[in-house]
Amino acid sequence: MEGVNHMNQTELLEHGEYYALSELILFDYLGNNKSLFERDDINRRLRILEAFIRDTYQDRCATRGASPQDSAAVLASVREFLPKLVPDEEMPVEAVPSEAEDDVAIPVYRIRVYPSDPTLEVLKAKWENKEIITTEFQRGWVWKAQQASKLVESFLAGLPVPPVFFYREESGKELIIDGQQRLRTIAGFFEKTLPDGTPFYLKGVSAQWEGRNYDTLNETDRNRFKNSILRVIIVEQIDPNDTSSMYEVFSRLNTGGTALSPQEVRNASCHGPFNDLLKDMNELDAWRRVFGTTTPDARMRDIELIARFLALLDANYSKPMKKFITDFMWRRRGGGENRKYSEIFERTIKNVYDKLGAKPFHISRGINAAVYDSVMVAFARNTVVPPDIRTRYNRLIKNEKYLKRVSSSTTDVDTVRERLNIANEALFK
Numbered sequence: 001m002e003g004v005n006h007m008n009q010t011e012l013l014e015h016g017e018y019y020a021l022s023e024l025i026l027f028d029y030l031g032n033n034k035s036l037f038e039r040d041d042i043n044r045r046l047r048i049l050e051a052f053i054r055d056t057y058q059d060r061c062a063t064r065g066a067s068p069q070d071s072a073a074v075l076a077s078v079r080e081f082l083p084k085l086v087p088d089e090e091m092p093v094e095a096v097p098s099e100a101e102d103d104v105a106i107p108v109y110r111i112r113v114y115p116s117d118p119t120l121e122v123l124k125a126k127w128e129n130k131e132i133i134t135t136e137f138q139r140g141w142v143w144k145a146q147q148a149s150k151l152v153e154s155f156l157a158g159l160p161v162p163p164v165f166f167y168r169e170e171s172g173k174e175l176i177i178d179g180q181q182r183l184r185t186i187a188g189f190f191e192k193t194l195p196d197g198t199p200f201y202l203k204g205v206s207a208q209w210e211g212r213n214y215d216t217l218n219e220t221d222r223n224r225f226k227n228s229i230l231r232v233i234i235v236e237q238i239d240p241n242d243t244s245s246m247y248e249v250f251s252r253l254n255t256g257g258t259a260l261s262p263q264e265v266r267n268a269s270c271h272g273p274f275n276d277l278l279k280d281m282n283e284l285d286a287w288r289r290v291f292g293t294t295t296p297d298a299r300m301r302d303i304e305l306i307a308r309f310l311a312l313l314d315a316n317y318s319k320p321m322k323k324f325i326t327d328f329m330w331r332r333r334g335g336g337e338n339r340k341y342s343e344i345f346e347r348t349i350k351n352v353y354d355k356l357g358a359k360p361f362h363i364s365r366g367i368n369a370a371v372y373d374s375v376m377v378a379f380a381r382n383t384v385v386p387p388d389i390r391t392r393y394n395r396l397i398k399n400e401k402y403l404k405r406v407s408s409s410t411t412d413v414d415t416v417r418e419r420l421n422i423a424n425e426a427l428f429k
Contacts, residue, residue: 010071013057022049029082032095033365045085052081089293093301094366096410099321109245112236115163120155120186121226127187132166132174135268141184141195146204148185148194153205155228156221163231165253167246167269175268177235177253186230189214247326262322263300263307270329274338278303278329281345286353290360291367305369309348309376310341312420321411348380355389363397363406370406371397373416374423382428389427396426 012021026042026049027034034042057074118126126132154161164179176183184195192213194200202209214222235249246269251260267275281287282296282303291302304325311317311328318324332338352360352375361372375393379385386392396402405419 009075013053013071013074018050018054018057019046021053022046025049025078025082026085029086029365030091031365032097033091035095036091049078049081049085052085053078088366089295089297091366092291092293092297093305094362094364094368096368096370096407099369099410109248110238111245111249112238114234116232116234117229118232119226120190120228120230123183123230123232124187124190124226126174127183131172132176132183134176134180135271141181143181143185145194145198145200147181148188148200149202149205151182151185152189152202152225153209155225156209156217157206158224161230163233165233165235167249168234168236174234175271177250177268182230189225247323261299261301261304262325263304266304266307266326266329267300270326270333272333273335274329274332274341277338277342278306281306281342284346284349286350287345289358290349290353292359292362305367305372306345308369308373309380310345312373312377312416313344313380314341317413317416319411319413321416344380348376351385352376352379355385356393357390360393368406370410370419374406374419375427377420378424378427381424384428386428392427396423399426402426 009021009024012018012024023046026046030037037045053074056077057070060070060074123132151161153159161182162179164182165177166174167177168174188194188200192200192215199213201211201213203211209217209221214225217225235246237245239245247265250269251262251265279296287302287306288294291297291305293302296302307325307329308321311325314328315324332341356375359367361367361375363371375396399422402419402422405415405422409415410419
């Protein structure tokens, strides 16, 4: 209908422009978080919302006749339906554009990259001895039996197989960057069991190997398999002061399908006692209530916020935020006096929840990271909380100067410093 873009919600409803109304309502509800969803997913939800609006309006009109009161009631029903259509768990952190645009030009790194050509038998032994390790961000077993069989067939037939990538740690252990499915397949064939626990018999391969497992191959084929070479590309860090090259390696080389979130990459590149401690903090009841979901976020955005707060307390901020958090986790990864960070976070988040209640940093949709970090730092730095802290906080989130610094250029050095100061002054002075 001509002029649809100039109609308000009530006019669109009464003119039967249900899809246009669905777009207007859903996009307004998602805000910047729209960028978190694939276009096909958005379209699917739009069709669901369109059907809900049409059916609700037409049912009401059929029983009562159309009136302004009916339109208002339908729109109220739509508002109640939206959290079911897009649950909070799907967008727990508000998508602020400046946070996503945080990256800057990367430096030229000093890392050593070299090939190794172990036999499959050697790789199996290292896997069993836990000299080759995986990280949590990597997918579990997702290959089908025929995919695994085809890989084994490639070795038996002498065909080339893509290399795998390892990061060699100071301990000598090798962390899989890319190639976990291939390594699980190799180990599984030796053990005659697929990683999902089912027997490993070759399926969908050449007739001479169809239905066989490792033990029922003839001796020639068994020897050919165990002595086959799989090229391994090993990456080592040269500069002991380098805190970010491994982050870049994991981020760029892992080919698991869905792009890893920054914290999923840190979970691998900075794994260790401090990373484990962050996961423990993430289970705290007060934090779950402040964050707004009862279960940990699958993309680790909740853990990233914990690390962000602690990093801002630990050192003077320098851009970019992603590297700042990575540097902090890298420094702390080995252990040491890490328990103090857990105590600081637990004390601060309990205080925030006690004084401000559940989901206090959900200014729009999802937790606003900039509001969160500035208020959390202010609470951590002040031991005496004013009795009117909730009133002060309500004034703070209406302060135009502050709102600008939590909605644009949020990772710039001056913006971070200014919002920390504004929050501290408004809440505790």
